[in-house]
Amino acid sequence: MTDFELLDAGHGALEGLHSATSKLVPAPVENFYKNYYVRVFAQAILTIWAVLTVTFFLVRQMPGNPIDVLIEQILTQEGISYQEAYDRVAASFNFDPDATMFDQYVDYVGDLLRLDLGTSITSPGTKILDEIARFLPWTIFAVGSGFLISFVLGIVLGMMMAYYRDSVLDHTLSLVSSFFTGVPNYIWGLLIIIGPGISWKWFDVGAARGTYDPGLTPGLNAAFIGSAIEHALLPIITYVLATLGSWMLSMKSSTTGVLNDDYVNVAEARGLKDRRIITAYVGRNAMLPLFAQLSISIGFVLGSGVVIEEIFVYWGFGHYLFQAITVRDYTSVQGAVLILSSTFVFSNLFADLTYGLLDPRVRISGEK
Amino acid sequence: MSEQRREAVLRVEDLSIVYRTKRGDVKATSQVSFDLHPGEALALIGESGSGKTTISLALIRKLPKNAVITSGHIRYQREDSVQDVLKLSNRQLREFRWKDCAMVFQGAQNAFNPVLKVRRQFEDTAQSHGWTDKAAIRERALKLLELVRLDPERVYDAYPHELSGGMKQRTLLALGVLLNPQIVILDEPTTALDILTQRAIIDVLNDMQRQLRFSIIFISHDLSLAAEMADTVATVYAGEIVEIGPVNDIFYRSLHPYTYGLLTSVPTLEHLQDHLQSIPGSPPNLINPPAGCKFHPRCGFATDACKKEDPPLEHDIGTHLAACWHKDRLLESRKEPV
Numbered sequence: 175m176t177d178f179e180l181l182d183a184g185h186g187a188l189e190g191l192h193s194a195t196s197k198l199v200p201a202p203v204e205n206f207y208k209n210y211y212v213r214v215f216a217q218a219i220l221t222i223w224a225v226l227t228v229t230f231f232l233v234r235q236m237p238g239n240p241i242d243v244l245i246e247q248i249l250t251q252e253g254i255s256y257q258e259a260y261d262r263v264a265a266s267f268n269f270d271p272d273a274t275m276f277d278q279y280v281d282y283v284g285d286l287l288r289l290d291l292g293t294s295i296t297s298p299g300t301k302i303l304d305e306i307a308r309f310l311p312w313t314i315f316a317v318g319s320g321f322l323i324s325f326v327l328g329i330v331l332g333m334m335m336a337y338y339r340d341s342v343l344d345h346t347l348s349l350v351s352s353f354f355t356g357v358p359n360y361i362w363g364l365l366i367i368i369g370p371g372i373s374w375k376w377f378d379v380g381a382a383r384g385t386y387d388p389g390l391t392p393g394l395n396a397a398f399i400g401s402a403i404e405h406a407l408l409p410i411i412t413y414v415l416a417t418l419g420s421w422m423l424s425m426k427s428s429t430t431g432v433l434n435d436d437y438v439n440v441a442e443a444r445g446l447k448d449r450r451i452i453t454a455y456v457g458r459n460a461m462l463p464l465f466a467q468l469s470i471s472i473g474f475v476l477g478s479g480v481v482i483e484e485i486f487v488y489w490g491f492g493h494y495l496f497q498a499i500t501v502r503d504y505t506s507v508q509g510a511v512l513i514l515s516s517t518f519v520f521s522n523l524f525a526d527l528t529y530g531l532l533d534p535r536v537r538i539s540g541e542k
Numbered sequence: 543m544s545e546q547r548r549e550a551v552l553r554v555e556d557l558s559i560v561y562r563t564k565r566g567d568v569k570a571t572s573q574v575s576f577d578l579h580p581g582e583a584l585a586l587i588g589e590s591g592s593g594k595t596t597i598s599l600a601l602i603r604k605l606p607k608n609a610v611i612t613s614g615h616i617r618y619q620r621e622d623s624v625q626d627v628l629k630l631s632n633r634q635l636r637e638f639r640w641k642d643c644a645m646v647f648q649g650a651q652n653a654f655n656p657v658l659k660v661r662r663q664f665e666d667t668a669q670s671h672g673w674t675d676k677a678a679i680r681e682r683a684l685k686l687l688e689l690v691r692l693d694p695e696r697v698y699d700a701y702p703h704e705l706s707g708g709m710k711q712r713t714l715l716a717l718g719v720l721l722n723p724q725i726v727i728l729d730e731p732t733t734a735l736d737i738l739t740q741r742a743i744i745d746v747l748n749d750m751q752r753q754l755r756f757s758i759i760f761i762s763h764d765l766s767l768a769a770e771m772a773d774t775v776a777t778v779y780a781g782e783i784v785e786i787g788p789v790n791d792i793f794y795r796s797l798h799p800y801t802y803g804l805l806t807s808v809p810t811l812e813h814l815q816d817h818l819q820s821i822p823g824s825p826p827n828l829i830n831p832p833a834g835c836k837f838h839p840r841c842g843f844a845t846d847a848c849k850k851e852d853p854p855l856e857h858d859i860g861t862h863l864a865a866c867w868h869k870d871r872l873l874e875s876r877k878e879p880v
Binding site for chain 1 (some may be wrong): 602604667
């Protein structure tokens, strides 16, 4: 054996030792977790699991019990024995009311993994997934439009305030937007009903209820779409009024900051056209902080829908959740909260993943 | 002299600018006049706050909102017509900026829009001035990026944050001459860069000026940079040009005590450090500037005449002008050139 071969052998042994100590976790697993997308997705799933677990146990701590209520109902209506009533109720649910809470939990999570949200307790046989599919689109429509209008309007007005700061326009809009932000959304809802609705009779409060006029067939016909927009109008206005102010103020302060940035000054010295400076140089940079805010507030607005939809008797997702809580329909509440928290978590995740498209500076390493 | 007057690409006449502030009007620039000839490099030197940047911002009408131009003309000669920059319409002004007169600002670190690629910012600049052919823009940009000694392909497709400070400064220089302007204003082009990068920038500037033949106005408090780059040097004090002349005259035969003070406050290879002198006092309050010569409170040569009457900017010999009552005494007092 020559000296060189000895050296090589020594190196080999050292390398073996090194890899043995540093790789306690198998390399493929470690590398897989190091992938940014895998990591944030795993975190999102973990968050949702935590929320659904807390929800599962909390709803069962609420006073009142839907099963006893149902057994009682059957007993008084049909005059059968308690055991018979109990058997019937137990058969109509897909979980055993006598099972321990832990066993129920295991069942619930097991079903969830098969994407089965279970059936409603109070109206046996109704699939929760179907119920959510029935109610959620209305809320997405109302909240989504309100959100979009408010965001776009807020950005435009906020930029105007920054461009004309210290003018009458700026001072007026500042006052208005502070006022809009200060009044909570449910107060806006009540004000709309009391003011234009009841006192001034601009619209018929009773007829505005629901999601569309009775007698119309849902589908792509003008009458139905028109009616759907009409019914969603009041919630949409409420969402806009309640969120517009904060968008305006955020956009104003963010734009004011950007206007003082060197690159805007240089862009003007470069003789760029005003429209190009306003959109690509000022607007795009000023919107960056608002984009992060956007995903967070989607969750808040969806959650606030519970109260707003109740005020306007708009039969959307919030209305569904509210009803489920009122009758202690555990499984429905769980399903609704699961959807709510998933929306929140995934819209955040979406914002995280797409932020890099807007701001190249935060593009994650390795993505070239 | 009349010959030179006619061919000047830029003639600044009697330019006065005040900043309106709550405490009163700050007289940032008073009756400044100078000519800039094709291919000439003019250095404006002076302390911070002397009004150098105000003068240069006025040239492209990019002054802060509270600034008011109280008098003067800025005559710009393009081909056969002469225009007053101060009278351009908004549209003409937008076209004048960068196409005729580009300004490379102090602190290039934030001069680029962080969310757009360098390529997009070159295209924006060219397209705003009537270029439509992206391939032609690219070709010219790559040529210029090569001229400033960058890796053209890589820099052109990079985001600003992927470039170092010196690279950004050089990219901005390349962008500055993209539209082949007649005048390039450089505001502290090398400040905040390390000494090697400064050297590289100076070489690049000299190269570019030789090849592209634009006129340069550069603003600096770095006298060695002025000595190296400039054909003409103007000393700015308290918003006035107190001395202007060919670079050698200014450095070896300065006629204004302030210029002389600036020169002796810089260490040289030949003199020991204890030879250094600072100018006593600080620049005057420009809301209520001193009567007479504004430099008299800090000047070793000051007499009663200086307190009463502001000396005019006068000829000494040729194109060397200085505003001082005591040029002769200053020359006598100097035993050897700095």
